[in-house]
Amino acid sequence: xxxxxxxxxxxxxxxxxxxxxxxxxxxxxxxxxxxxxxxxxxxxxxxxxxxxxxxxxxxxxxxxxxxxxxxxxxxxxxxxxxxxxxxxxxxxxxxxxxxxxxxxxxxxxxxxxxxxxxxxxxxxxxxxxxxxxxxxxxxxxxxxxxxxxxxxxxxxxxxxxxxxxxxxxxxxxxxxxxxxxxxxxxxxxxxxxxxxxxxxxxxxxxxxxxxxxxxxxxxxxxxxxxxxxxxxxxxxxxxxxxxxxxxxxxxxxxxxxxxxxxxxxxxxxxxxxxxxxxxxxxxxxxxxxxxxxxxxxxxxxxxxxxxxxxxxxxxxxxxxxxxxxxxxxxxxxxxxxxxxxxxxxxxxxxxxxxxxxxxxxxxxxxxxxxxxxxxxxxxxxxxxxxx
Amino acid sequence: xxxxxxxxxxxxxxxxxxxxxxxxxxxxxxxxxxxxxxxxxxxxxxxxxxxxxxxxxxxxxxxxxxxxxxxxxxxxxxxxxxxxxxxxxxxxxxxxxxxxxxxxxxxxxxxxxxxxxxxxxxxxxxxxxxxxxxxxxxxxxxxxxxxxxxxxxxxxxxxxxxxxxxxxxxxxxxxxxxxxxxxxxxxxxxxxxxxxxxxxxxxxxxxxxxxxxxxxxxxxxxxxxxxxxxxxxxxxxxxxxxxxxxxxxxxxxxxxxxxxxxxxxxxxxxxxxxxxxxxxxxxxxxxxxxxxxxxxxxxxxxxxxxxxxxxxxxxxxxxxxxxxxxxxxxxxxxxxxxxxxxxxxxxxxxxxxxxxxxxxxxxxxxxxxxxxxxxxxxxxxxxxxxxxxxx
Numbered sequence: 001x002x003x004x005x006x007x008x009x010x011x012x013x014x015x016x017x018x019x020x021x022x023x024x025x026x027x028x029x030x031x032x033x034x035x036x037x038x039x040x041x042x043x044x045x046x047x048x049x050x051x052x053x054x055x056x057x058x059x060x061x062x063x064x065x066x067x068x069x070x071x072x073x074x075x076x077x078x079x080x081x082x083x084x085x086x087x088x089x090x091x092x093x094x095x096x097x098x099x100x101x102x103x104x105x106x107x108x109x110x111x112x113x114x115x116x117x118x119x120x121x122x123x124x125x126x127x128x129x130x131x132x133x134x135x136x137x138x139x140x141x142x143x144x145x146x147x148x149x150x151x152x153x154x155x156x157x158x159x160x161x162x163x164x165x166x167x168x169x170x171x172x173x174x175x176x177x178x179x180x181x182x183x184x185x186x187x188x189x190x191x192x193x194x195x196x197x198x199x200x201x202x203x204x205x206x207x208x209x210x211x212x213x214x215x216x217x218x219x220x221x222x223x224x225x226x227x228x229x230x231x232x233x234x235x236x237x238x239x240x241x242x243x244x245x246x247x248x249x250x251x252x253x254x255x256x257x258x259x260x261x262x263x264x265x266x267x268x269x270x271x272x273x274x275x276x277x278x279x280x281x282x283x284x285x286x287x288x289x290x291x292x293x294x295x296x297x298x299x300x301x302x303x304x305x306x307x308x309x310x311x312x313x314x315x316x317x318x319x320x321x322x323x324x325x326x327x328x329x330x331x332x333x334x335x336x337x338x339x340x341x342x343x344x345x346x347x348x349x350x351x352x353x354x355x356x357x358x359x360x361x362x363x364x365x366x367x368x369x370x371x372x373x374x375x376x377x378x379x380x381x382x383x384x385x386x387x
Numbered sequence: 388x389x390x391x392x393x394x395x396x397x398x399x400x401x402x403x404x405x406x407x408x409x410x411x412x413x414x415x416x417x418x419x420x421x422x423x424x425x426x427x428x429x430x431x432x433x434x435x436x437x438x439x440x441x442x443x444x445x446x447x448x449x450x451x452x453x454x455x456x457x458x459x460x461x462x463x464x465x466x467x468x469x470x471x472x473x474x475x476x477x478x479x480x481x482x483x484x485x486x487x488x489x490x491x492x493x494x495x496x497x498x499x500x501x502x503x504x505x506x507x508x509x510x511x512x513x514x515x516x517x518x519x520x521x522x523x524x525x526x527x528x529x530x531x532x533x534x535x536x537x538x539x540x541x542x543x544x545x546x547x548x549x550x551x552x553x554x555x556x557x558x559x560x561x562x563x564x565x566x567x568x569x570x571x572x573x574x575x576x577x578x579x580x581x582x583x584x585x586x587x588x589x590x591x592x593x594x595x596x597x598x599x600x601x602x603x604x605x606x607x608x609x610x611x612x613x614x615x616x617x618x619x620x621x622x623x624x625x626x627x628x629x630x631x632x633x634x635x636x637x638x639x640x641x642x643x644x645x646x647x648x649x650x651x652x653x654x655x656x657x658x659x660x661x662x663x664x665x666x667x668x669x670x671x672x673x674x675x676x677x678x679x680x681x682x683x684x685x686x687x688x689x690x691x692x693x694x695x696x697x698x699x700x701x702x703x704x705x706x707x708x709x710x711x712x713x714x715x716x717x718x719x720x721x722x723x724x725x726x727x728x729x730x731x732x733x734x735x736x737x738x739x740x741x742x743x744x745x746x747x748x749x750x751x752x753x754x755x756x757x758x759x760x761x762x763x764x765x766x767x768x769x770x771x772x773x774x775x776x777x778x
Contacts, residue, residue: 002494002495002496003494003495023522023524048631054457054458055451055457055458056450056451056452056478056519057451057452057457060519060523061519061520061521061522061523062450062452062516062517062519062520063450063478063479063520063762063763065478065479066520066633066636066762066763066764066767066768067520067522067636068636069633069634069635069636069767069768070635070636074633075633075634075635076632076633076634076647076648076651077632077633078630078631078632078633078655079631079632079633079768080477080479080483080486080487080631080633080762080768080770081477081478081479082475082476082477082478082487083451083458083460083476083477083478084458084460084475084476085457085458085461091475091476094475095475095487098487098490098491098494098496099490101490101493101494101495101496102398102399102489102490102491102493102494103397103398103399103493103494104395104398104490104493104629124457125457127455127456127457128456128457128458128461130462131455131456239496240473241473241474241475242471242472242473242474243464243469243470243471243472243474244470244471245464245465245470246461246462246464246465247465257471258471261471265473372458373458373461374458374461374462376461376464
């Protein structure tokens with residue numbers, strides 16, 4: 001009963017700390033145009049648009065999808081906004097997938113973005129916390145992940161050096177990615193001696209804040225057979241978006257139960273029983289270097305508690321057996337709104353063979369991971385160039 | 388730019404199998420948002436006899452700016468029953484959340500879906516939170532909000548077609564009168580046209596009784612696929628038509644009287660549902676009329692009458708409870724406006740109508756109902772859902 005859906009085109013803007021040459025709709029227009037061009041379609045071919053962006057406070061405009069409606073291709077088309085915090089990019093891609101999988105629409109544009117430069121980012125994120133009990137503690141996102149890092153590193157004996165290695169390799173990968181904001185050549189020592197943001201997280205272990213947008217064009221199997229048989233496409237093979245609870249004191253942030261479940265569900269849909277072997281490349285939402293290791297465990301790339309061993313082994317590097325984040329990951333560019341979609345875009349580019357200098361040779365199956373919320377939203381999408 | 392929309396025939400059938408509404412009130416001072424939505428979810432589960440374990444996926448609907456919190460759904464997720472569930476959230480109008488949930492079921496990935504929404508407008512200020520929909524460069528300096536934008540739209544419409552304040556007032560009289568039959572409605576008033584015309588002028592031509600109130604509220608609806616729906620209820624409300632459409636953003640750049648996106652959304656939904664003559668083919672309509680004039684405009688955009696005919700239609704009595712096509716037996720948005728919830732209430736009410744469970748506001752023999760939701764300044768985006776007692 002489930003219909004097969006493919007991504008036939010993607011687009012992303014070059015990510016910068018501050019884009020002063022465009023407003024939010026302008027940024028969306030860039031990404032949408034790029035995706036349409038890559039897919040070889042025009043707006044005439046688009047049956048519906050689904051838009052995603054993270055908290056409205058970032059740009060200070062409520063219902064930003066309304067402001068960006070025409071620029072995102074939605075004029076007199078079905079158009080609504082998805083917002084799930086950090087995972088919004090992925091949730092929007094997933095929504096694009098469901099539009100086509102439902103059978104109601106043939107070709108759908110999913111588009112996401114944010115201009116973090118237009119607001120006070122950490123102030124905005126601090127309003128995530130409970131206004132009565134939480135706000136006095138509120139110090140944005142890094143402090144929440146700092147708590148996660150503490151729990152994780154203490155539980156499994158992960159060293160600061162191992163975490164720093166994750167920062168180093170991601171930033172090195174970014175040098176192959178023309179869209180990445182930060183392209184840094186670092187050593188472990190430089191990372192470890194960078195100023196602390198929220199102990200134990202150091203500056204060079206944290207993502208930047210960015211302006212950027214991304215878009216994807218999804219279409220039906222029938223359409224691929226009719227019109228795109230001669231081109232590489234990325235078939236969506238598995239999709240899951242799970243949420244765990246919020247009450248901080250009841251949870252161990254070292255155990256990403258929502259991710260473990262989301263990964264299991266997505267793997268089940270596409271017959272993956274050994275992700276380390278059956279996946280060729282992984283793009284994860286590593287906003288902070290320590291998360292490289294935690295998410296790797298959650299995705300089953302290694303055993304629980306072995307994240308440190310995994311990074312030490314070099315398996316996650318471009319020449320390893322499970323290359324992660326050839327794009328440079330979230331550590332290298334983080335618009336929040338588009339970030340989780342860029343993971344999906346990069347995964348699609350990999351299996352379509354269109355990842356240029358950051359291509360993992362022969363990649364057939366790729367995973368895109370998304371993370372957000374109060375550390376509790378997790379998304380997984382598996383794509384492949386074979387049905 | 389005509390869209391080839393597939394009819395829903397041939398696709399997996401989805402029904403609304405139950406709902407729960409928390410009564411709209413000016414302020415729930417003793418409850419916080421998680422409690423409101425929890426109550427709505429429990430009401431919906433009780434309505435269907437399901438437990439949260441029977442729910443395959445959750446689609447929430449909310450607004451960070453109203454809640455004053457980023458990613459505000461994060462903290463109501465557990466209250467919605469979202470712990471370790473496949474979930475997502477639409478930031479917009481509740482009907483869009485229902486529309487997306489239906490698509491998720493139609494894909495075959497899920498058999499049941501819970502759609503939730505809440506609004507605690509008393510903790511916010513709708514003038515600011517709607518005003519902040521303005522883009523910062525040219526619109527924010529004008530200080531627009533839902534009152535002034537609705538007034539501009541109402542005035543354009545009234546001037547174009549010679550709609551009188553008396554005709555608009557008839558909408559308020561009808562809806563707030565209808566609300567008396569609705570245990571969930573906030574403003575239940577026995578009004579005369581003179582009462583409406585004598586109420587305080589807010590922004591020409593809108594008087595206080597021409598405009599929706601601001602409400603606290605919450606609601607939930609449960610959707611299920613064919614095969615499952617029939618096991619849950621004897622009277623599923625089948626979704627036979629779905630349409631969603633957005634228009635130009637800047638109010639000054641489009642014809643505010645036309646509601647082009649409402650027309651297109653209705654066209655898509657009607658095509659799928661086989662509705663050819665709305666006044667005849669639809670038995671009851673629940674629409675989102677932010678102000679009284681909007682209802683008259685929507686009569687035209689939804690094809691209940693010709694362009695400019697809204698005033699005559701309300702005068703004819705055809706949209707009264709005993710008329711040919713009763714509109715807003717629940718009292719609609721004029722009686723209760725828990726903003727993000729309003730669209731879900733329209734779907735809940737429409738489903739109750741075709742299930743024969745609408746109590747004192749039941750339209751006898753209602754077999755086909757229309758639920759309409761709107762979002763954005765001056766009804767920029769519109770969603771239409773057709774529900775029927777049989778497919």
